[in-house]
Amino acid sequence: MGQYSLFANVHFGAGKAKETGVLCRPLGRRACMIADPFFQDSGTLKEIQNALSKQGISSVCFFDFHSDPDCTEVDKCVAFIKQEACDFLIALGGGSCIDTAKAAALTAQNGGECWEYCGQVFPDGSNGVMRRPEKGALPLAALPTTAGSGSEANKGCVISNRALRVKSGIGSDCLFPRVAIVDPCLMTGLPPRQTAYTGFDAFSHAFESYMLNTTTYFSEALALQSIRFLGESFVAAVQNGGDLAVREKMANASTLAGMNIALTDTSVGHVLGQPLSALFHMVHGATLAVTLDSIVEWLLPTATEKLARVAAALCPALGGVSAAQQAARLPELLRELKKKTDIGGRLGDYGVKKSDIPCILDYVEEHVGLSSPVLTEYAKAPTRKDLEDILHASF
Amino acid sequence: MGQYSLFANVHFGAGKAKETGVLCRPLGRRACMIADPFFQDSGTLKEIQNALSKQGISSVCFFDFHSDPDCTEVDKCVAFIKQEACDFLIALGGGSCIDTAKAAALTAQNGGECWEYCGQVFPDGSNGVMRRPEKGALPLAALPTTAGSGSEANKGCVISNRALRVKSGIGSDCLFPRVAIVDPCLMTGLPPRQTAYTGFDAFSHAFESYMLNTTTYFSEALALQSIRFLGESFVAAVQNGGDLAVREKMANASTLAGMNIALTDTSVGHVLGQPLSALFHMVHGATLAVTLDSIVEWLLPTATEKLARVAAALCPALGGVSAAQQAARLPELLRELKKKTDIGGRLGDYGVKKSDIPCILDYVEEHVGLSSPVLTEYAKAPTRKDLEDILHASF
Numbered sequence: 096m097g098q099y100s101l102f103a104n105v106h107f108g109a110g111k112a113k114e115t116g117v118l119c120r121p122l123g124r125r126a127c128m129i130a131d132p133f134f135q136d137s138g139t140l141k142e143i144q145n146a147l148s149k150q151g152i153s154s155v156c157f158f159d160f161h162s163d164p165d166c167t168e169v170d171k172c173v174a175f176i177k178q179e180a181c182d183f184l185i186a187l188g189g190g191s192c193i194d195t196a197k198a199a200a201l202t203a204q205n206g207g208e209c210w211e212y213c214g215q216v217f218p219d220g221s222n223g224v225m226r227r228p229e230k231g232a233l234p235l236a237a238l239p240t241t242a243g244s245g246s247e248a249n250k251g252c253v254i255s256n257r258a259l260r261v262k263s264g265i266g267s268d269c270l271f272p273r274v275a276i277v278d279p280c281l282m283t284g285l286p287p288r289q290t291a292y293t294g295f296d297a298f299s300h301a302f303e304s305y306m307l308n309t310t311t312y313f314s315e316a317l318a319l320q321s322i323r324f325l326g327e328s329f330v331a332a333v334q335n336g337g338d339l340a341v342r343e344k345m346a347n348a349s350t351l352a353g354m355n356i357a358l359t360d361t362s363v364g365h366v367l368g369q370p371l372s373a374l375f376h377m378v379h380g381a382t383l384a385v386t387l388d389s390i391v392e393w394l395l396p397t398a399t400e401k402l403a404r405v406a407a408a409l410c411p412a413l414g415g416v417s418a419a420q421q422a423a424r425l426p427e428l429l430r431e432l433k434k435k436t437d438i439g440g441r442l443g444d445y446g447v448k449k450s451d452i453p454c455i456l457d458y459v460e461e462h463v464g465l466s467s468p469v470l471t472e473y474a475k476a477p478t479r480k481d482l483e484d485i486l487h488a489s490f
Numbered sequence: 491m492g493q494y495s496l497f498a499n500v501h502f503g504a505g506k507a508k509e510t511g512v513l514c515r516p517l518g519r520r521a522c523m524i525a526d527p528f529f530q531d532s533g534t535l536k537e538i539q540n541a542l543s544k545q546g547i548s549s550v551c552f553f554d555f556h557s558d559p560d561c562t563e564v565d566k567c568v569a570f571i572k573q574e575a576c577d578f579l580i581a582l583g584g585g586s587c588i589d590t591a592k593a594a595a596l597t598a599q600n601g602g603e604c605w606e607y608c609g610q611v612f613p614d615g616s617n618g619v620m621r622r623p624e625k626g627a628l629p630l631a632a633l634p635t636t637a638g639s640g641s642e643a644n645k646g647c648v649i650s651n652r653a654l655r656v657k658s659g660i661g662s663d664c665l666f667p668r669v670a671i672v673d674p675c676l677m678t679g680l681p682p683r684q685t686a687y688t689g690f691d692a693f694s695h696a697f698e699s700y701m702l703n704t705t706t707y708f709s710e711a712l713a714l715q716s717i718r719f720l721g722e723s724f725v726a727a728v729q730n731g732g733d734l735a736v737r738e739k740m741a742n743a744s745t746l747a748g749m750n751i752a753l754t755d756t757s758v759g760h761v762l763g764q765p766l767s768a769l770f771h772m773v774h775g776a777t778l779a780v781t782l783d784s785i786v787e788w789l790l791p792t793a794t795e796k797l798a799r800v801a802a803a804l805c806p807a808l809g810g811v812s813a814a815q816q817a818a819r820l821p822e823l824l825r826e827l828k829k830k831t832d833i834g835g836r837l838g839d840y841g842v843k844k845s846d847i848p849c850i851l852d853y854v855e856e857h858v859g860l861s862s863p864v865l866t867e868y869a870k871a872p873t874r875k876d877l878e879d880i881l882h883a884s885f
Contacts, residue, residue: 107493
């Protein structure tokens with residue numbers, strides 16, 4: 096039993112970014128390029144704008160957003176899109192960039208302010224109903240520059256409201272990018288630390304979506320393939336970021352894991368990550384890496400078969416031992432992965448105190464709810480006490 | 491390097507057909523149901539029509555087509571759609587039914603005759619240019635009743651022209667069904683022989699698409715997952731067709747394999763199958779089963795790693811031996827599969843004579859061409875002599 100919807104139009108390979116002009120021709124005549132500030136005045140950006148220009152597409156650039164984009168930054172972007180009379184968007188950047196573009200594409204098309212479409216809590220303290228994007232969204236082309244968010248291949252975006260200290264998001268079929276251009280050349284410059292953080296994001300998408308009971312034969316195939324390729328490329332991408340073949344494998348793993356969120360969802364890791372990010376400004380990938388092995392240890396007695404498949408995908412050399420033995424090795428494999436990618440921190444290293452745990456749990460109960468399907472459909476539905484134990488184990 | 495586009499909106503599980511009304515509500519107000527004649531006057535058909543009716547959708551039925559549908563049957567269907575002023579289509583049947591519906595949905599929307607969109611050869615003997623479906627296609631819901639064609643999940647349809655003795659088809663993004671309803675309850679009545687034939691179709695989709703060099707990490711994941719589940723369910727589905735769990739696994743394997751054709755393509759088996767079907771009226775599944783082990787034996791020295799993965803997916807018990815040993819076991823595994831599913835025939839059993847081989851090869855050269863990417867991008871690009879050897883070995 097189940098259901099999934101997916102739209103994918105993915106072009107991938109080294110040098111594909113050069114084809115952005117041709118690939119965007121069906122999307123519109125005037126592009127708003129939302130690009131990571133890193134690319135401002137870069138050759139890459141100019142090359143893409145030239146490629147657009149050759150196809151008769153004019154473009155303007157918007158750089159005015161930050162990591163974990165705020166709804167007010169999206170609103171600024173929408174005003175810019177209208178002022179410049181753009182008819183489609185191009186995102187060149189990591190997950191924050193693509194998500195800013197998605198939220199702007201939707202808000203520009205439907206009117207109003209961004210938070211109306213993602214907020215469950217409003218500035219006056221009321222719990223509101225999210226506005227539906229009846230008119231869809233402006234067309235979007237996504238060029239990811241990290242192998243992490245997978246946002247180029249799914250229908251979600253994550254938006255923060257710093258004034259309310261809430262991280263929320265929008266999920267809608269209209270948010271599938273019309274074209275994803277996955278070019279590993281755009282990723283070779285990413286520093287080791289960001290490569291590691293974003294890699295744990297990709298791993299968590301594959302892992303969490305697979306551990307949901309709503310996983311299907313389709314999503315299982317994508318999740319395990321993604322984990323297999325992460326196992327072959329993650330450490331190498333951190334240690335030798337200039338290796339194009341390694342970056343390409345990571346990029347594909349991330350895109351597959353990103354699709355998988357459209358097929359199922361994320362779960363415990365991302366749910367705990369929300370307050371860690373909204374309240375303590377931890378980097379998204381760090382919020383996931385820090386609790387990952389504790390979550391797996393908590394799951395261990397319950398979901399042996401699935402955890403064994405994850406372990407075997409991550410480390411094929413494990414073959415030959417029983418499923419229980421494979422599963423039992425997974426927390427250790429993940430700790431090794433963190434060590435090799437130099438992501439060693441515990442929660443305390445990010446300024447979180449044990450006395451903050453109740454406040455983190457309150458956030459989860461208020462903004463997600465323990466009866467949300469993303470938690471109740473997990474291989475093991477967590478109680479508040481379970482989440483508390485996982486957080487304690489992550490210090 | 492590569493590219494893929496995919497649209498999927500798949501609802502699956504026992505009893506899902508009952509939700510056809512709700513799921514079709516966004517598609518239109520008046521449905522043309524194209525159904526296998528087997529369902530005429532059936533409770534299943536009435537139940538679906540009642541479900542539509544409850545949603546305010548009226549429906550009329552069209553049963554006037556045969557296996558390997560002819561373009562003239564599609565034209566009759568188009569006339570019926572217009573006469574009845576239908577605004578969308580529902581296909582309830584096997585691959586021939588869904589393909590009739592796809593071709594009709596496209597022709598009805600764009601005008602003219604079906605063969606204009608699929609023929610490379612025209613009645614006057616000229617080689618024409620296929621007409622492009624500029625206006626897309628009427629929306630289509632597909633309810634497959636066999637686990638074979640995978641047509642519910644891809645953008646192709648195969649249409650014959652009996653007057654010209656040619657089998658061709660259409661491939662276009664507009665042919666992705668808007669919704670696929672994969673209900674194993676619709677499949678439990680399929681007799682063992684048809685279950686076996688259609689199962690070899692599903693296997694061939696997964697196998698051939700994976701053996702193309704254009705396979706991606708994405709299509710590889712789907713292909714091997716499909717083969718894994720076929721390994722677990724195919725024989726059981728033939729021997730005990732009433733087992734819903736087994737039928738559901740087969741159905742999922744077939745849908746995944748069908749998607750995979752949209753990601754890559756089919757190859758040698760389907761290319762040889764075209765003349766066997768067009769000239770000798772062999773059932774599609776039989777054309778594939780009869781050459782399958784010969785094709786694998788011909789591939790063997792070339793594509794060891796890939797063949798080993800296929801063998802291991804089909805029969806996980808093979809694990810522990812070398813890749814070369816796994817690959818070498820594949821022809822035997824496939825012969826065993828044919829034996830257990832009671833598909834024992836050789837080419838001679840279907841009325842084909844060895845003296846027909848040149849004529850089969852001429853058909854391939856004329857209607858596909860040895861320089862077509864579906865052949866040149868195969869793990870081993872076949873020469874005319876290679877195809878001749880494969881056919882000889884299939885007698």
